[in-house]
Amino acid sequence: MKKKWLALLLGTSLALTACGGNDDNNADKEPAENNETTTAGAGDAAKIYENKCSSCHAVNLEGGVGPNITEVGSRLSKDEIEEIILKGQGGMPKGIILGDEASKVAEWLSEHK
Template sequence: MMNKRLFFSICYLLLTGLISGCGSNTRPADQNEKQVASSSTLTTASSAGSVETIYKSNCMSCHGINLEGKIGPSLKNVAETRSHDQIATKIQNGGGGMPAFKSKLQDQDVQELANWLATKK
């Protein structure tokens, strides 16, 4: 009985750690925007060259390499159920198990990612 409890406790902790790691390419919350803009570790559309790189760095771990869904839902047809503004709001504020990215991505990157996803029908 004790072994089952230990096993399930460890599984719970591992699962919680995996879920909280979704979008793990983050910046520290205490950095100001000027420091972040000059940071070489921040993935932006201009420095990475493509919105796909932003997706791969921040979204792929939960939504899959081909938008097929993993921990998070499939995004293959996201534009059929959400507008550009709804997609951008979801990226910024999260919700329903998705972490918020408003403090992790620049506004321009959120808009470019939302533009890209809004073409997925």
């Protein structure tokens, strides 16, 4: 029984670590002078995905810790995908991507059918 609990604890810890979290250490830093995001070259959806999502969903969208999303656009609309990105779902925490970046990634993912 102890081995099962240890495996569950280690697996959960690994999943939470891989998906990351909100790092508030940058809260005291000045925003970029041109008001563009510093994430992934100012808004390229594929780059944002690669930087923020691929650790769980894999670079090729086939999943790993997170589910396979290669054809997510055939199941969910852009708005539904954006809501999941913003609010989280299952083991995916909320707020990994926010604002315009979330909208761009949701639109990009909705095209994967």
